[in-house]
Amino acid sequence: MLKFRFGRALTAAAIATASLLAGPATAAQAAAGPTPSPCVAPGSNQFNRTFACDKVLRTLPITIGQTRGSLKFITSHDIKLNYLGTTYTDDITVEFLSYDGNASIAGLTITVGATCSGTCTSRVQPSLVNIPAVVGTRAVGQAIFTDSTTTENTSAINFSFTPTEPGTVARPFTENxxxxxxxxxxxxxxAGCVFPSFVPTFTLSLSDPKVAEVAQHVADAQQLLPGHPGRRGDGTPLRRETNETTNRQSRAIACPPSTPRPAGKSCDEYPMASTKQGAKYGGPFSARMVDATQNSTAGNAAYLKGTYTKNRILDNDEFWVSVIA
Structure with a gap:
C-alpha cells in the first residue's frame, strides 16, 4: 500500500522542483522535459495539495512447482494534480534490481493497472503492460485519470501490479x-482537483511592505487569542466559510460600520470573516485599524483569495495561517 506521511509538506526547493501548483505547462517547461522527483530514495514519500510522490522497495516471492525465488524491484509514483483541470497523471516507474532463487522467471511479466471511483475514469499507457521481469529493466509510463464531475467527486485511487507467467505462483499486490x-x-x-487531506497554509510576511500591518495584526492575534486560532503547532486550523451573507455578518460584528476609521485606515478582523471562526460564530476575535491598501491587498488574488483558489479550499476545508519574518 502506498502510505504517504500525511502532513509532511515538501520543502520549498522540492515545491519548486515539482511544480506543485500544477497548471498547464508553458512551452518552455514542456521543452525542458520532466522535472526530477523529490522522492529519491526508496522509502521516501511526500505530498501536498496538488502533488504526491512515493518510492518503495519491494520483494516478490515466486513459486514454480517445488522451486522458489525472490525478485527485488522498485515502484515509484509521481502524481500531479491540476487545480485548473480535471485530468491528472501519475508517472509510474517499475525497476527490477535483483533476483535470487532457482525458479525460472524467464517469461515472467508484470502489468500495472489503475482504477479510480465515482465520476473518475482511468487508463494506463502500454509501456506499463506486460513488463518483462528482467534484472536491469526499467519501465516508465503514465496512469491518466479524468474526472467528469459537474459538482464534486472524491475518488479512491488504486494501483495493481499483476505478475503473469504460466505455471508461476506470484501474488498480485496493490498500492493506493x-x-x-x-x-x-x-x-x-x-473545475480542478486536489488532495483534500493535505491542509494548506496561507502565509503573510512581516517584511512584505504590501501587507506588513496585516501580518503584524495576525501574528499578535494568534499569540493573544485563546487557542491560537490558525497557528500551526499550538493552535487549530481555520475552516473556510463560503457563504457571503455569513461573511458580511462576521465582518460587521468584528468591524462595525459605526466604528470610526482614521484617514487611510480600514478595519481588519482575525480570524478572517471568510472562516467559520469569524465573529458571527461567537468565538474570540481581534479587530485592528490597519493601512487600508494593505488590508485590501491581503485579501486579493495574490494573497488570501489566491490561497483559496489555488488550493481549492471549499466550504469547511481546513487551512493554517503562518506569519513569517
Whole structure:
C-alpha cells in the first residue's frame, strides 16, 4: 500500500522542483522535459495539495512447482494534480534490481493497472503492460485519470501490479494514493482537483511592505487569542466559510460600520470573516485599524483569495495561517 506521511509538506526547493501548483505547462517547461522527483530514495514519500510522490522497495516471492525465488524491484509514483483541470497523471516507474532463487522467471511479466471511483475514469499507457521481469529493466509510463464531475467527486485511487507467467505462483499486490477530490464549485475558475487531506497554509510576511500591518495584526492575534486560532503547532486550523451573507455578518460584528476609521485606515478582523471562526460564530476575535491598501491587498488574488483558489479550499476545508519574518 502506498502510505504517504500525511502532513509532511515538501520543502520549498522540492515545491519548486515539482511544480506543485500544477497548471498547464508553458512551452518552455514542456521543452525542458520532466522535472526530477523529490522522492529519491526508496522509502521516501511526500505530498501536498496538488502533488504526491512515493518510492518503495519491494520483494516478490515466486513459486514454480517445488522451486522458489525472490525478485527485488522498485515502484515509484509521481502524481500531479491540476487545480485548473480535471485530468491528472501519475508517472509510474517499475525497476527490477535483483533476483535470487532457482525458479525460472524467464517469461515472467508484470502489468500495472489503475482504477479510480465515482465520476473518475482511468487508463494506463502500454509501456506499463506486460513488463518483462528482467534484472536491469526499467519501465516508465503514465496512469491518466479524468474526472467528469459537474459538482464534486472524491475518488479512491488504486494501483495493481499483476505478475503473469504460466505455471508461476506470484501474488498480485496493490498500492493506493491519498484520495483525490475534483470539484466545479469555484465560480469563474472552472473545475480542478486536489488532495483534500493535505491542509494548506496561507502565509503573510512581516517584511512584505504590501501587507506588513496585516501580518503584524495576525501574528499578535494568534499569540493573544485563546487557542491560537490558525497557528500551526499550538493552535487549530481555520475552516473556510463560503457563504457571503455569513461573511458580511462576521465582518460587521468584528468591524462595525459605526466604528470610526482614521484617514487611510480600514478595519481588519482575525480570524478572517471568510472562516467559520469569524465573529458571527461567537468565538474570540481581534479587530485592528490597519493601512487600508494593505488590508485590501491581503485579501486579493495574490494573497488570501489566491490561497483559496489555488488550493481549492471549499466550504469547511481546513487551512493554517503562518506569519513569517
Amino acid at each position: 494514493s491519498p484520495p483525490v477530490r475534483c470539484d466545479n464549485k469555484i465560480s469563474a475558475q472552472g
